[in-house]
Amino acid sequence: MRTWQVERRQRTRHLIELGGLVVKAGIVELTNDDRATIYGALLWIAAKLQNHEGSHTRALWAAKGKKAFDAERHKDQKSQLK
Structure with missing residues (x-):
């Protein structure tokens, strides 16, 4: 298997696991699968982590x-x- 294929599979698995955490936390259900709300919440998290x-x-x-x-x-x- 080529290096780029292995890296692509690793990236895909990583993204699936992160998506699973969003589901596991109940965020999908709580937001009625509203992608704008989920994205906004993730942006808020990023901002919280960047502050002092x-x-x-x-x-x-x-x-x-x-x-x-x-x-x-x-x-x-x-x-x-x-």
Whole structure:
């Protein structure tokens, strides 16, 4: 397989995973799949990360995301035991 094909597949997988996070967070349902609203929210996030408290904001959001991932993993493990 050519290098550009591998890179294209990696990029496609990355974009699909990011889209999955948008769905997983409930954003698609909450916005009625309104792309302008979703894009506006993402622009707001980018602006928050670029301001003087961006590193603090990033740390808070990272902790919240990690906690949610851990809770989901725990829930999945629990359901597999049944």
